[in-house]
Amino acid sequence: MKILITGGAGFIGSHVADACIREGHEVIIVDNLRTGYERNLNPNARFVKMDICAPELRNLIAEEQPDIVDHHAAQISVPLSIKDPLTDAEINVKGLINLLEACAQNRVKKVVYISSGGAMYGEAEEYPTTETCNPRPLSVYGINKMAGEDYLYFYQQQYGLDYTVLRYANVYGPRQVSHGEAGVVSIFTEMLLQGKTPTLNAYPDEPDGMIRDYVFVKDVVQANLLAFSTGNGEAFNIGTCIPTTTRRLYDEISAQLGISREPLKGEAREGDLRRSMLNIEKAKAGLGWQPSYSLKQGIAQVIEYYKDFLGDQI
Template identity: 45%
Template sequence: MKVLVTGGAGFIGSHVCDAFVKAGHEVIALDNLSSGKKENLDPRVRLEVADIRSPEAAQLVRSERPQVLLHLAAQMDVRRSVEDPRFDADANILGFLNLLEAGRASGVQKVVFSSTGGAIYGEQDVFPAPETHATRPISPYGVSKASGELYLNYYKAQYGMKYVALRYANVYGPRQNPHGEAGVVSIFCTRLLAGQDCTIYGEGKQTRDFVYVEDVARANLLAAEADYSGPINIGTGVETDINRLFSLLAQSAGVSKSPGHAPGRPGEQMRSCIDNRRAQEVLGWRPTVELAEGARRTVEYFRREATH
Protein backbone atom coordinates (compact mmCIF):
# COMPACT_ATOMS: atom_id res chain seq x y z
CA MET A 1 0.00 0.00 0.00
CA LYS A 2 1.23 3.50 -0.82
CA VAL A 3 0.57 6.07 1.91
CA LEU A 4 1.21 9.80 2.14
CA VAL A 5 1.86 11.14 5.64
CA THR A 6 1.49 14.92 5.93
CA GLY A 7 3.56 16.37 8.74
CA GLY A 8 5.58 13.17 8.32
CA ALA A 9 8.86 14.60 9.60
CA GLY A 10 7.21 15.90 12.77
CA PHE A 11 6.82 14.41 16.21
CA ILE A 12 3.80 12.14 15.73
CA GLY A 13 4.12 11.96 11.95
CA SER A 14 7.60 10.44 12.00
CA HIS A 15 6.45 7.71 14.38
CA VAL A 16 3.51 7.03 12.05
CA CYS A 17 5.97 6.74 9.15
CA ASP A 18 8.01 4.26 11.21
CA ALA A 19 4.94 2.11 11.88
CA PHE A 20 3.98 1.94 8.19
CA VAL A 21 7.53 1.25 7.00
CA LYS A 22 7.85 -1.60 9.50
CA ALA A 23 4.55 -3.01 8.22
CA GLY A 24 5.97 -3.09 4.69
CA HIS A 25 4.14 -0.16 3.11
CA GLU A 26 5.51 2.47 0.71
CA VAL A 27 5.68 5.75 2.63
CA ILE A 28 5.97 9.32 1.38
CA ALA A 29 6.30 12.12 3.97
CA LEU A 30 5.10 15.62 3.12
CA ASP A 31 6.43 18.30 5.46
CA ASN A 32 7.38 21.98 5.24
CA LEU A 33 10.01 21.39 7.98
CA SER A 34 8.76 24.34 10.04
CA SER A 35 8.95 22.10 13.09
CA GLY A 36 9.65 18.67 11.60
CA LYS A 37 13.19 17.39 11.03
CA LYS A 38 14.67 15.21 8.29
CA GLU A 39 16.60 13.34 10.97
CA ASN A 40 13.32 12.04 12.41
CA LEU A 41 12.70 9.95 9.29
CA ASP A 42 13.66 6.39 8.51
CA PRO A 43 15.87 6.36 5.35
CA ARG A 44 13.20 4.25 3.61
CA VAL A 45 10.73 7.14 3.81
CA ARG A 46 10.75 9.57 0.88
CA LEU A 47 10.53 13.19 2.02
CA GLU A 48 8.83 15.84 -0.10
CA VAL A 49 9.23 19.39 1.25
CA ALA A 50 6.15 21.57 0.71
CA ASP A 51 3.45 23.40 2.66
CA ILE A 52 0.04 21.70 2.72
CA ARG A 53 -1.54 24.98 1.54
CA SER A 54 0.56 25.05 -1.63
CA PRO A 55 -0.20 23.98 -5.22
CA GLU A 56 2.90 21.75 -4.98
CA ALA A 57 1.31 19.74 -2.14
CA ALA A 58 -1.89 19.25 -4.13
CA GLN A 59 0.12 18.21 -7.19
CA LEU A 60 2.03 15.66 -5.10
CA VAL A 61 -1.24 14.01 -4.06
CA ARG A 62 -2.48 13.99 -7.67
CA SER A 63 0.74 12.59 -9.14
CA GLU A 64 1.55 9.99 -6.47
CA ARG A 65 -2.07 8.79 -6.07
CA PRO A 66 -1.65 7.28 -2.58
CA GLN A 67 -4.35 4.87 -1.44
CA VAL A 68 -4.34 6.35 2.05
CA LEU A 69 -3.71 9.93 3.16
CA LEU A 70 -2.65 10.24 6.79
CA HIS A 71 -3.09 13.88 7.70
CA LEU A 72 -0.99 15.00 10.66
CA ALA A 73 0.29 18.38 9.43
CA ALA A 74 -1.29 21.12 11.52
CA GLN A 75 -0.98 24.30 13.48
CA MET A 76 -1.22 22.49 16.81
CA ASP A 77 -0.61 25.10 19.50
CA VAL A 78 -3.86 25.89 21.31
CA ARG A 79 -2.47 29.15 22.68
CA ARG A 80 -1.35 30.32 19.24
CA SER A 81 -4.82 29.56 17.89
CA VAL A 82 -6.31 31.84 20.54
CA GLU A 83 -3.85 34.61 19.65
CA ASP A 84 -4.20 34.21 15.87
CA PRO A 85 -7.38 32.36 14.82
CA ARG A 86 -6.93 33.25 11.15
CA PHE A 87 -3.52 31.61 10.97
CA ASP A 88 -4.93 28.52 12.65
CA ALA A 89 -7.82 28.30 10.15
CA ASP A 90 -5.53 28.92 7.19
CA ALA A 91 -3.33 25.94 8.08
CA ASN A 92 -5.85 23.57 9.64
CA ILE A 93 -8.92 24.15 7.45
CA LEU A 94 -7.75 25.59 4.11
CA GLY A 95 -4.59 23.49 4.04
CA PHE A 96 -6.61 20.36 4.69
CA LEU A 97 -9.15 21.24 1.99
CA ASN A 98 -6.30 21.71 -0.49
CA LEU A 99 -5.30 18.08 0.12
CA LEU A 100 -8.86 16.73 0.20
CA GLU A 101 -9.67 18.23 -3.18
CA ALA A 102 -6.50 16.75 -4.65
CA GLY A 103 -7.32 13.42 -3.01
CA ARG A 104 -10.83 13.43 -4.45
CA ALA A 105 -9.43 14.09 -7.94
CA SER A 106 -6.77 11.38 -7.68
CA GLY A 107 -8.82 8.61 -6.09
CA VAL A 108 -7.56 8.56 -2.50
CA GLN A 109 -9.49 5.70 -0.91
CA LYS A 110 -9.19 6.67 2.72
CA VAL A 111 -8.13 9.55 4.95
CA VAL A 112 -6.85 9.02 8.48
CA PHE A 113 -7.21 12.42 10.11
CA SER A 114 -5.40 13.46 13.26
CA SER A 115 -8.11 15.17 15.27
CA THR A 116 -8.22 16.05 18.95
CA GLY A 117 -9.93 14.34 21.83
CA GLY A 118 -8.91 17.06 24.23
CA ALA A 119 -9.91 20.28 22.51
CA ILE A 120 -12.91 19.03 20.50
CA TYR A 121 -15.17 18.22 23.46
CA GLY A 122 -14.53 21.39 25.44
CA GLU A 123 -15.38 21.28 29.12
CA GLN A 124 -16.70 17.74 29.48
CA ASP A 125 -20.01 16.59 30.96
CA VAL A 126 -18.71 13.08 31.68
CA PHE A 127 -15.28 11.55 32.28
CA PRO A 128 -13.93 9.90 30.26
CA ALA A 129 -15.76 11.38 27.24
CA PRO A 130 -17.06 8.98 24.57
CA GLU A 131 -17.22 9.88 20.87
CA THR A 132 -20.94 10.62 21.30
CA HIS A 133 -20.13 13.51 23.68
CA ALA A 134 -21.16 16.93 22.36
CA THR A 135 -18.39 18.76 20.51
CA ARG A 136 -18.13 22.32 21.79
CA PRO A 137 -14.48 23.39 21.56
CA ILE A 138 -13.36 26.44 23.49
CA SER A 139 -10.33 27.24 21.31
CA PRO A 140 -9.96 28.01 17.59
CA TYR A 141 -7.68 24.96 17.35
CA GLY A 142 -10.53 22.74 18.55
CA VAL A 143 -12.91 24.48 16.15
CA SER A 144 -10.58 23.82 13.20
CA LYS A 145 -10.29 20.13 14.07
CA ALA A 146 -14.06 19.82 14.41
CA SER A 147 -14.37 21.50 10.99
CA GLY A 148 -11.98 18.93 9.52
CA GLU A 149 -14.20 16.12 10.74
CA LEU A 150 -17.30 17.78 9.26
CA TYR A 151 -15.57 18.17 5.89
CA LEU A 152 -14.57 14.50 5.99
CA ASN A 153 -18.16 13.50 6.62
CA TYR A 154 -19.17 15.60 3.60
CA TYR A 155 -16.51 14.02 1.35
CA LYS A 156 -17.65 10.55 2.42
CA ALA A 157 -21.32 11.36 1.75
CA GLN A 158 -20.66 13.10 -1.55
CA TYR A 159 -17.75 11.12 -2.99
CA GLY A 160 -17.57 7.88 -0.98
CA MET A 161 -14.16 8.74 0.50
CA LYS A 162 -13.74 6.68 3.67
CA TYR A 163 -12.18 8.25 6.73
CA VAL A 164 -11.22 7.75 10.33
CA ALA A 165 -10.84 10.79 12.58
CA LEU A 166 -8.50 9.81 15.39
CA ARG A 167 -9.29 12.02 18.35
CA TYR A 168 -6.01 12.05 20.25
CA ALA A 169 -5.60 12.65 23.92
CA ASN A 170 -2.38 14.50 24.92
CA VAL A 171 0.35 12.76 22.95
CA TYR A 172 3.88 12.71 24.36
CA GLY A 173 7.15 10.89 23.81
CA PRO A 174 10.48 10.98 21.95
CA ARG A 175 10.97 13.59 19.18
CA GLN A 176 8.42 16.01 20.63
CA ASN A 177 9.55 19.55 19.92
CA PRO A 178 9.91 21.60 23.13
CA HIS A 179 10.11 24.87 21.16
CA GLY A 180 6.73 26.30 20.22
CA GLU A 181 4.87 23.00 19.88
CA ALA A 182 2.09 22.21 22.33
CA GLY A 183 3.98 19.69 24.46
CA VAL A 184 4.26 20.18 28.21
CA VAL A 185 6.13 16.87 28.62
CA SER A 186 8.93 17.84 26.24
CA ILE A 187 9.20 21.32 27.76
CA PHE A 188 9.51 19.91 31.29
CA CYS A 189 12.03 17.26 30.15
CA THR A 190 14.26 19.78 28.43
CA ARG A 191 14.24 22.22 31.32
CA LEU A 192 14.68 19.58 34.05
CA LEU A 193 17.71 18.06 32.33
CA ALA A 194 19.24 21.51 31.76
CA GLY A 195 18.83 22.40 35.44
CA GLN A 196 16.38 25.20 34.60
CA ASP A 197 13.25 26.27 36.46
CA CYS A 198 9.91 24.81 35.35
CA THR A 199 6.65 26.76 35.43
CA ILE A 200 3.16 25.32 35.82
CA TYR A 201 0.36 27.61 34.67
CA GLY A 202 -2.45 27.74 37.22
CA GLU A 203 -2.49 25.51 40.29
CA GLY A 204 -1.46 22.43 38.32
CA LYS A 205 -4.72 20.67 39.16
CA GLN A 206 -5.87 20.73 35.52
CA THR A 207 -5.95 17.16 34.20
CA ARG A 208 -5.04 15.57 30.90
CA ASP A 209 -5.10 12.10 29.37
CA PHE A 210 -1.49 11.37 28.34
CA VAL A 211 -0.97 8.77 25.59
CA TYR A 212 2.43 7.57 24.38
CA VAL A 213 3.35 8.37 20.78
CA GLU A 214 4.16 4.80 19.70
CA ASP A 215 0.67 3.74 20.80
CA VAL A 216 -0.73 6.57 18.66
CA ALA A 217 1.33 5.51 15.64
CA ARG A 218 -0.04 1.97 15.97
CA ALA A 219 -3.58 3.38 16.04
CA ASN A 220 -2.91 5.10 12.69
CA LEU A 221 -1.79 1.82 11.14
CA LEU A 222 -4.86 -0.01 12.44
CA ALA A 223 -7.15 2.81 11.29
CA ALA A 224 -5.76 2.68 7.74
CA GLU A 225 -6.61 -1.01 7.55
CA ALA A 226 -9.99 -0.92 9.31
CA ASP A 227 -13.31 -1.09 7.48
CA TYR A 228 -14.80 1.80 9.43
CA SER A 229 -15.56 5.49 8.95
CA GLY A 230 -16.06 7.98 11.75
CA PRO A 231 -14.37 9.35 14.87
CA ILE A 232 -12.37 7.18 17.29
CA ASN A 233 -10.84 8.34 20.57
CA ILE A 234 -7.18 7.43 21.09
CA GLY A 235 -6.36 7.88 24.76
CA THR A 236 -5.86 5.99 28.00
CA GLY A 237 -9.04 6.94 29.83
CA VAL A 238 -6.87 8.00 32.80
CA GLU A 239 -6.76 11.56 34.16
CA THR A 240 -3.41 12.88 35.37
CA ASP A 241 -2.97 16.37 36.76
CA ILE A 242 0.00 18.51 35.76
CA ASN A 243 1.50 18.43 39.26
CA ARG A 244 1.59 14.62 39.14
CA LEU A 245 3.05 14.69 35.62
CA PHE A 246 5.83 17.01 36.75
CA SER A 247 6.63 14.71 39.70
CA LEU A 248 6.97 11.67 37.42
CA LEU A 249 9.27 13.50 35.00
CA ALA A 250 11.36 15.05 37.77
CA GLN A 251 11.78 11.63 39.37
CA SER A 252 12.91 10.12 36.05
CA ALA A 253 15.32 13.03 35.54
CA GLY A 254 16.71 12.70 39.07
CA VAL A 255 15.68 16.24 39.98
CA SER A 256 14.16 17.19 43.35
CA LYS A 257 13.43 20.86 42.60
CA SER A 258 9.81 22.07 42.85
CA PRO A 259 8.15 23.87 39.94
CA GLY A 260 7.08 27.51 39.97
CA HIS A 261 3.51 28.61 39.27
CA ALA A 262 2.11 31.37 37.06
CA PRO A 263 -1.45 32.53 36.24
CA GLY A 264 -3.54 30.15 34.15
CA ARG A 265 -3.78 30.69 30.40
CA PRO A 266 -6.88 31.63 28.38
CA GLY A 267 -8.57 28.85 26.40
CA GLU A 268 -7.16 26.08 28.59
CA GLN A 269 -9.53 23.35 29.78
CA MET A 270 -9.58 22.27 33.41
CA ARG A 271 -10.20 18.56 32.85
CA SER A 272 -9.78 16.33 29.82
CA CYS A 273 -10.00 12.56 29.54
CA ILE A 274 -11.37 10.35 26.74
CA ASP A 275 -13.01 6.93 26.56
CA ASN A 276 -11.16 4.43 24.34
CA ARG A 277 -13.72 1.61 24.20
CA ARG A 278 -14.60 2.27 20.54
CA ALA A 279 -10.90 1.98 19.63
CA GLN A 280 -10.81 -1.39 21.38
CA GLU A 281 -13.94 -2.61 19.62
CA VAL A 282 -13.29 -1.24 16.11
CA LEU A 283 -9.49 -1.29 15.84
CA GLY A 284 -8.50 -3.83 18.48
CA TRP A 285 -6.38 -1.01 19.92
CA ARG A 286 -5.56 -0.22 23.52
CA PRO A 287 -2.62 1.68 25.01
CA THR A 288 0.34 -0.44 26.07
CA VAL A 289 2.71 2.13 27.65
CA GLU A 290 1.74 3.46 31.07
CA LEU A 291 2.63 7.04 31.98
CA ALA A 292 5.44 6.22 34.43
CA GLU A 293 7.18 4.06 31.81
CA GLY A 294 6.50 6.56 29.03
CA ALA A 295 7.90 9.37 31.18
CA ARG A 296 11.06 7.34 31.80
CA ARG A 297 11.54 6.61 28.07
CA THR A 298 10.92 10.24 27.15
CA VAL A 299 13.38 11.61 29.71
CA GLU A 300 16.01 9.14 28.47
CA TYR A 301 15.45 10.29 24.88
CA PHE A 302 15.94 13.95 25.82
CA ARG A 303 18.98 13.01 27.92
CA ARG A 304 20.57 11.38 24.85
CA GLU A 305 19.65 14.37 22.68
CA ALA A 306 21.29 16.77 25.14
CA THR A 307 24.63 14.94 24.82
CA HIS A 308 24.71 15.12 20.98
Protein backbone atom coordinates in the same frame (compact mmCIF):
# COMPACT_ATOMS: atom_id res chain seq x y z
CA MET B 1 0.65 -0.11 0.34
CA LYS B 2 1.71 3.38 -0.67
CA ILE B 3 1.09 5.79 2.20
CA LEU B 4 1.39 9.56 1.99
CA ILE B 5 1.92 11.13 5.39
CA THR B 6 1.44 14.87 5.79
CA GLY B 7 3.38 16.32 8.71
CA GLY B 8 5.78 13.38 8.62
CA ALA B 9 8.71 15.59 9.70
CA GLY B 10 6.87 16.44 12.91
CA PHE B 11 6.68 14.71 16.24
CA ILE B 12 3.85 12.19 15.78
CA GLY B 13 3.88 11.96 11.97
CA SER B 14 7.55 10.95 11.94
CA HIS B 15 6.85 8.04 14.30
CA VAL B 16 3.96 6.96 12.05
CA ALA B 17 6.31 7.11 9.05
CA ASP B 18 8.93 4.98 10.82
CA ALA B 19 6.33 2.34 11.70
CA CYS B 20 4.92 2.27 8.16
CA ILE B 21 8.39 1.68 6.76
CA ARG B 22 9.04 -1.04 9.33
CA GLU B 23 5.78 -2.68 8.17
CA GLY B 24 7.07 -2.69 4.59
CA HIS B 25 4.92 0.13 3.20
CA GLU B 26 6.15 2.71 0.69
CA VAL B 27 6.08 6.13 2.37
CA ILE B 28 5.92 9.65 0.97
CA ILE B 29 6.21 12.51 3.45
CA VAL B 30 4.76 15.93 2.67
CA ASP B 31 5.84 18.63 5.09
CA ASN B 32 6.81 22.30 4.76
CA LEU B 33 8.99 22.12 7.92
CA ARG B 34 6.94 24.85 9.63
CA THR B 35 7.36 23.06 12.96
CA GLY B 36 8.90 19.81 11.73
CA TYR B 37 12.58 18.94 11.32
CA GLU B 38 14.65 17.21 8.69
CA ARG B 39 16.32 15.21 11.47
CA ASN B 40 12.98 13.44 12.05
CA LEU B 41 12.69 12.26 8.46
CA ASN B 42 13.04 8.55 7.88
CA PRO B 43 15.78 8.09 5.23
CA ASN B 44 13.72 5.36 3.55
CA ALA B 45 10.78 7.69 2.94
CA ARG B 46 10.50 10.00 -0.05
CA PHE B 47 10.40 13.53 1.35
CA VAL B 48 8.61 16.29 -0.55
CA LYS B 49 8.97 19.74 0.98
CA MET B 50 5.59 21.21 0.24
CA ASP B 51 2.84 23.23 1.88
CA ILE B 52 -0.47 21.37 2.11
CA CYS B 53 -2.14 24.58 0.89
CA ALA B 54 -0.11 24.60 -2.36
CA PRO B 55 -1.87 23.82 -5.65
CA GLU B 56 1.07 21.50 -6.46
CA LEU B 57 -0.22 19.08 -3.82
CA ARG B 58 -2.88 17.97 -6.28
CA ASN B 59 -0.24 17.17 -8.95
CA LEU B 60 1.78 15.23 -6.40
CA ILE B 61 -1.16 13.08 -5.38
CA ALA B 62 -2.12 12.57 -9.03
CA GLU B 63 1.44 11.39 -9.80
CA GLU B 64 1.92 9.23 -6.71
CA GLN B 65 -1.58 7.71 -6.43
CA PRO B 66 -1.21 6.78 -2.74
CA ASP B 67 -3.54 4.15 -1.29
CA ILE B 68 -3.77 5.90 2.08
CA VAL B 69 -3.28 9.54 3.11
CA ASP B 70 -2.47 9.94 6.80
CA HIS B 71 -2.99 13.60 7.62
CA HIS B 72 -0.90 14.87 10.52
CA ALA B 73 0.17 18.30 9.15
CA ALA B 74 -1.44 21.10 11.11
CA GLN B 75 -1.04 24.36 12.95
CA ILE B 76 -1.00 22.86 16.47
CA SER B 77 -0.77 25.84 18.83
CA VAL B 78 -4.00 26.57 20.74
CA PRO B 79 -2.88 30.07 21.90
CA LEU B 80 -1.72 30.95 18.37
CA SER B 81 -5.07 29.86 16.96
CA ILE B 82 -6.74 32.39 19.27
CA LYS B 83 -4.27 35.20 18.46
CA ASP B 84 -4.20 34.51 14.74
CA PRO B 85 -7.36 32.62 13.73
CA LEU B 86 -6.79 33.20 10.02
CA THR B 87 -3.49 31.33 10.01
CA ASP B 88 -5.10 28.41 11.82
CA ALA B 89 -7.95 28.34 9.28
CA GLU B 90 -5.50 28.66 6.38
CA ILE B 91 -3.62 25.49 7.39
CA ASN B 92 -6.19 23.47 9.29
CA VAL B 93 -9.21 24.16 7.07
CA LYS B 94 -8.00 25.36 3.65
CA GLY B 95 -5.04 22.99 3.67
CA LEU B 96 -7.36 20.11 4.53
CA ILE B 97 -9.78 21.00 1.74
CA ASN B 98 -6.91 21.20 -0.74
CA LEU B 99 -5.81 17.74 0.37
CA LEU B 100 -9.32 16.25 0.26
CA GLU B 101 -9.93 17.65 -3.24
CA ALA B 102 -6.77 15.91 -4.42
CA CYS B 103 -7.71 12.66 -2.65
CA ALA B 104 -11.23 12.63 -4.09
CA GLN B 105 -10.01 13.35 -7.63
CA ASN B 106 -7.44 10.57 -7.49
CA ARG B 107 -9.46 7.84 -5.85
CA VAL B 108 -7.35 7.62 -2.71
CA LYS B 109 -8.75 4.64 -0.78
CA LYS B 110 -8.74 6.23 2.63
CA VAL B 111 -7.79 9.32 4.63
CA VAL B 112 -6.80 9.01 8.28
CA TYR B 113 -7.56 12.41 9.80
CA ILE B 114 -6.05 13.53 13.08
CA SER B 115 -8.40 15.46 15.30
CA SER B 116 -8.19 16.51 18.91
CA GLY B 117 -9.92 14.81 21.82
CA GLY B 118 -9.02 17.70 24.11
CA ALA B 119 -9.53 20.95 22.21
CA MET B 120 -12.59 19.83 20.29
CA TYR B 121 -14.66 18.70 23.29
CA GLY B 122 -13.74 21.78 25.33
CA GLU B 123 -14.84 21.61 28.99
CA ALA B 124 -16.85 18.48 28.26
CA GLU B 125 -20.12 17.78 30.05
CA GLU B 126 -19.26 14.09 30.07
CA TYR B 127 -16.14 12.87 31.87
CA PRO B 128 -14.44 10.68 30.78
CA THR B 129 -15.63 11.93 27.43
CA THR B 130 -17.10 9.65 24.78
CA GLU B 131 -17.23 10.34 21.05
CA THR B 132 -20.93 11.22 21.22
CA CYS B 133 -20.35 14.11 23.63
CA ASN B 134 -21.47 17.46 22.26
CA PRO B 135 -18.28 19.26 21.13
CA ARG B 136 -17.87 22.71 22.67
CA PRO B 137 -14.44 23.92 21.56
CA LEU B 138 -12.94 26.88 23.40
CA SER B 139 -10.31 27.68 20.79
CA VAL B 140 -10.12 28.31 17.07
CA TYR B 141 -7.87 25.25 16.83
CA GLY B 142 -10.66 23.13 18.36
CA ILE B 143 -13.31 24.67 16.11
CA ASN B 144 -11.25 23.96 13.01
CA LYS B 145 -10.50 20.37 14.02
CA MET B 146 -14.24 19.88 14.43
CA ALA B 147 -14.86 21.47 11.02
CA GLY B 148 -12.25 19.09 9.58
CA GLU B 149 -14.30 16.11 10.72
CA ASP B 150 -17.37 17.56 9.00
CA TYR B 151 -15.38 18.00 5.79
CA LEU B 152 -14.38 14.34 5.89
CA TYR B 153 -17.98 13.28 6.27
CA PHE B 154 -18.95 15.53 3.37
CA TYR B 155 -16.23 14.14 1.07
CA GLN B 156 -17.27 10.61 1.94
CA GLN B 157 -20.93 11.34 1.18
CA GLN B 158 -20.22 13.37 -1.95
CA TYR B 159 -17.32 11.44 -3.51
CA GLY B 160 -17.13 8.13 -1.65
CA LEU B 161 -13.76 9.03 -0.07
CA ASP B 162 -13.33 6.76 2.93
CA TYR B 163 -11.87 7.99 6.22
CA THR B 164 -11.19 7.32 9.88
CA VAL B 165 -10.83 10.10 12.46
CA LEU B 166 -8.46 9.68 15.40
CA ARG B 167 -9.11 12.14 18.22
CA TYR B 168 -5.88 12.25 20.19
CA ALA B 169 -5.63 13.01 23.88
CA ASN B 170 -2.31 14.59 25.01
CA VAL B 171 0.35 12.74 23.09
CA TYR B 172 3.91 12.68 24.47
CA GLY B 173 7.13 10.91 23.56
CA PRO B 174 10.58 11.23 21.96
CA ARG B 175 10.93 14.06 19.36
CA GLN B 176 8.18 16.21 20.85
CA VAL B 177 9.67 19.68 20.97
CA SER B 178 10.03 21.36 24.32
CA HIS B 179 9.32 24.85 22.96
CA GLY B 180 5.92 23.90 21.58
CA GLU B 181 2.53 24.38 23.19
CA ALA B 182 1.59 20.77 23.81
CA GLY B 183 4.87 19.37 25.05
CA VAL B 184 4.76 19.61 28.83
CA VAL B 185 6.48 16.23 29.27
CA SER B 186 9.36 17.39 27.06
CA ILE B 187 9.49 20.83 28.68
CA PHE B 188 9.74 19.41 32.21
CA THR B 189 12.23 16.71 31.20
CA GLU B 190 14.55 19.03 29.27
CA MET B 191 14.54 21.77 31.92
CA LEU B 192 15.13 19.37 34.80
CA LEU B 193 17.97 17.66 32.93
CA GLN B 194 19.53 21.09 32.30
CA GLY B 195 19.33 21.99 35.99
CA LYS B 196 16.57 24.55 35.41
CA THR B 197 13.31 24.91 37.37
CA PRO B 198 10.14 24.40 35.31
CA THR B 199 6.94 26.37 35.88
CA LEU B 200 3.74 24.54 36.76
CA ASN B 201 0.84 26.45 35.18
CA ALA B 202 -2.38 26.17 37.16
CA TYR B 203 -5.68 27.87 37.91
CA PRO B 204 -5.53 29.44 41.40
CA ASP B 205 -8.23 27.13 42.79
CA GLU B 206 -6.51 23.98 41.43
CA PRO B 207 -2.82 24.32 42.35
CA ASP B 208 -1.90 20.81 41.14
CA GLY B 209 -2.63 21.98 37.62
CA MET B 210 -4.87 20.74 34.87
CA ILE B 211 -6.05 17.16 34.47
CA ARG B 212 -4.93 15.53 31.25
CA ASP B 213 -4.97 12.14 29.57
CA TYR B 214 -1.36 11.46 28.49
CA VAL B 215 -0.96 8.84 25.77
CA PHE B 216 2.44 7.61 24.58
CA VAL B 217 3.33 8.20 20.94
CA LYS B 218 4.05 4.52 20.19
CA ASP B 219 0.51 3.63 21.21
CA VAL B 220 -0.80 6.41 18.97
CA VAL B 221 1.22 5.01 16.06
CA GLN B 222 -0.46 1.64 16.56
CA ALA B 223 -3.88 3.29 16.29
CA ASN B 224 -2.84 4.77 12.92
CA LEU B 225 -1.73 1.39 11.59
CA LEU B 226 -5.04 -0.17 12.63
CA ALA B 227 -7.03 2.71 11.15
CA PHE B 228 -5.63 1.96 7.67
CA SER B 229 -7.94 -1.05 7.48
CA THR B 230 -10.62 -0.57 10.16
CA GLY B 231 -13.02 2.01 11.58
CA ASN B 232 -14.30 3.33 8.27
CA GLY B 233 -16.38 6.51 8.51
CA GLU B 234 -15.96 6.67 12.28
CA ALA B 235 -14.20 8.84 14.87
CA PHE B 236 -12.26 7.29 17.76
CA ASN B 237 -10.82 8.71 20.97
CA ILE B 238 -7.16 7.75 21.36
CA GLY B 239 -6.09 8.18 24.97
CA THR B 240 -5.69 6.15 28.14
CA CYS B 241 -8.73 7.14 30.22
CA ILE B 242 -6.32 7.79 33.10
CA PRO B 243 -6.45 11.27 34.71
CA THR B 244 -3.09 12.87 35.49
CA THR B 245 -2.57 16.30 37.04
CA THR B 246 0.38 18.41 35.91
CA ARG B 247 1.78 18.02 39.43
CA ARG B 248 1.62 14.22 39.25
CA LEU B 249 3.40 14.36 35.89
CA TYR B 250 6.08 16.66 37.32
CA ASP B 251 6.57 14.36 40.31
CA GLU B 252 6.94 11.27 38.08
CA ILE B 253 9.55 12.94 35.84
CA SER B 254 11.54 14.40 38.73
CA ALA B 255 11.41 11.08 40.63
CA GLN B 256 12.78 9.19 37.61
CA LEU B 257 15.55 11.79 37.31
CA GLY B 258 16.27 11.61 41.06
CA ILE B 259 15.64 15.35 41.45
CA SER B 260 13.68 16.90 44.32
CA ARG B 261 13.01 20.49 43.37
CA GLU B 262 9.74 22.40 43.69
CA PRO B 263 8.42 23.82 40.39
CA LEU B 264 7.74 27.55 40.03
CA LYS B 265 4.07 28.58 40.07
CA GLY B 266 2.54 30.05 36.91
CA GLU B 267 -0.88 31.02 35.62
CA ALA B 268 -3.02 28.91 33.31
CA ARG B 269 -2.67 29.97 29.66
CA GLU B 270 -5.40 31.25 27.39
CA GLY B 271 -7.64 28.40 26.22
CA ASP B 272 -6.27 25.92 28.80
CA LEU B 273 -8.95 23.36 29.65
CA ARG B 274 -9.27 22.48 33.32
CA ARG B 275 -9.71 18.80 32.68
CA SER B 276 -9.66 16.42 29.78
CA MET B 277 -9.86 12.63 29.79
CA LEU B 278 -11.13 10.32 27.09
CA ASN B 279 -13.27 7.22 27.20
CA ILE B 280 -11.56 4.75 24.83
CA GLU B 281 -14.07 1.89 24.71
CA LYS B 282 -15.02 2.68 21.11
CA ALA B 283 -11.40 2.39 19.90
CA LYS B 284 -11.05 -0.92 21.74
CA ALA B 285 -14.13 -2.33 20.02
CA GLY B 286 -13.89 -0.64 16.62
CA LEU B 287 -10.14 -0.55 15.94
CA GLY B 288 -9.05 -3.40 18.19
CA TRP B 289 -6.72 -0.86 19.82
CA GLN B 290 -5.69 -0.20 23.37
CA PRO B 291 -2.75 1.61 24.94
CA SER B 292 0.06 -0.56 26.23
CA TYR B 293 2.56 1.94 27.72
CA SER B 294 2.17 3.18 31.30
CA LEU B 295 3.09 6.80 32.07
CA LYS B 296 6.16 5.50 33.90
CA GLN B 297 7.34 3.52 30.87
CA GLY B 298 6.65 6.35 28.45
CA ILE B 299 8.45 8.93 30.57
CA ALA B 300 11.46 6.62 30.87
CA GLN B 301 11.71 6.63 27.05
CA VAL B 302 11.40 10.42 26.89
CA ILE B 303 14.19 10.79 29.45
CA GLU B 304 16.45 8.43 27.46
CA TYR B 305 15.73 10.41 24.30
CA TYR B 306 16.48 13.76 25.93
CA LYS B 307 19.71 12.53 27.51
CA ASP B 308 20.92 11.51 24.09
CA PHE B 309 19.50 14.60 22.32
CA LEU B 310 20.98 17.12 24.76
CA GLY B 311 24.32 15.31 25.02
CA ASP B 312 26.93 17.81 26.26
CA GLN B 313 24.32 20.35 27.31
CA ILE B 314 23.55 18.39 30.49
